Amino acid sequence: MLYEKPDALKPPRTDILMMTPWFAPIVWNGTYNIDVLTAQFQQRDLRIGLTVFAIKKYTVFVQTFIETAEKYFMVGHKVTYYVFTDRVSDIPIMELAEGRRLMVLRAPTYQRWQEVSMRRMEILRDYSRQRFTDEVDYLVCVDVDMRFNDEVGVEILSDRFGTLHPGMYGVPRKIYTYERNPQSEAFIPLDEGDFYYAGGYFGGNVEEVYKLTSFCHNAMMADKAKNIEAIWHDESYLNKYFLYHKPTKILSPEYLWDDSFGIPKFLKRRRFVTVPKKHNEIRN
Numbered sequence: 001m002l003y004e005k006p007d008a009l010k011p012p013r014t015d016i017l018m019m020t021p022w023f024a025p026i027v028w029n030g031t032y033n034i035d036v037l038t039a040q041f042q043q044r045d046l047r048i049g050l051t052v053f054a055i056k057k058y059t060v061f062v063q064t065f066i067e068t069a070e071k072y073f074m075v076g077h078k079v080t081y082y083v084f085t086d087r088v089s090d091i092p093i094m095e096l097a098e099g100r101r102l103m104v105l106r107a108p109t110y111q112r113w114q115e116v117s118m119r120r121m122e123i124l125r126d127y128s129r130q131r132f133t134d135e136v137d138y139l140v141c142v143d144v145d146m147r148f149n150d151e152v153g154v155e156i157l158s159d160r161f162g163t164l165h166p167g168m169y170g171v172p173r174k175i176y177t178y179e180r181n182p183q184s185e186a187f188i189p190l191d192e193g194d195f196y197y198a199g200g201y202f203g204g205n206v207e208e209v210y211k212l213t214s215f216c217h218n219a220m221m222a223d224k225a226k227n228i229e230a231i232w233h234d235e236s237y238l239n240k241y242f243l244y245h246k247p248t249k250i251l252s253p254e255y256l257w258d259d260s261f262g263i264p265k266f267l268k269r270r271r272f273v274t275v276p277k278k279h280n281e282i283r284n
Ligand SMILES: CC(=O)N[C@H]1[C@@H](OP(=O)(O)OP(=O)(O)OC[C@H]2O[C@@H](n3ccc(=O)[nH]c3=O)[C@H](O)[C@@H]2O)O[C@H](CO)[C@H](O)[C@@H]1O
Pocket: 052, 053, 054, 055, 056, 057, 058, 113, 114, 116, 117, 142, 143, 144, 145, 198, 199, 200, 201, 232, 233, 234, 235, 256, 282, 283
């Protein structure tokens, strides 16, 4: 393996936070050696599942999502795309590289977009008890209104990982848009919370994704019984879960960027970016 030894002895970057206070790495460009990581990964012959939901009009995002994933996501590894949809015939047939396959799975639809977004937790929970356990080792669970724009490889994988929200990077904790209603299961007090994580990008091994999604779904159901819905829906419950079950790895905003935030200097790569959408048209 060719890499210069001295580099491992000095911090590769000083402009960003590379490690959490609980010793979980935060993944940024220039902080890891992909050849070393890939070699370790290939010894274990692991399989990766990438899950997305395309309910109602959101099927329009699938083609670009898969096409760009073929180009950038886990190239050279065993990948299964799980596309959950209520419009099976809208999912285009696409040619995939060797070792990759696409599974189109039927999912229920809900009237409100918030409910569609939140119910992903329930469905992922159920599949994490069934076929995911047989078919993959790691799951990567993301939004569909996105495109890959640069490499995403095995550097992201870990038992339980979350992603820093692009709009909340570097802002003071009191500004984080956590749920602040003490009656809600997603409640986080002003003096707690480490980071603000994005709802649209988390993952880990199947067992950990099972635990995470069951917690979030149960918390949402408990709130629903009290007529409460957290401010940012599934994202609020995810943030609550990560507060007490801290991620073993965190992805920097390189892994989830929105160009409407501009391109700050610390951002060396934009690996996965939002596809602009007209909210009113697409959600109704
Ligand atoms: C990038 C990111 O962190 N996105 C999060 C953000 O929302 P966004 O504003 O990005 O929400 P969104 O409209 O993309 O909805 C989330 C996801 O639900 C699915 N969907 C939604 C509506 C619909 O009619 N059909 C459908 O398939 C689809 O996979 C979509 O990507 O906040 C949401 C909760 O408010 C979720 O936590 C999202 O994960």
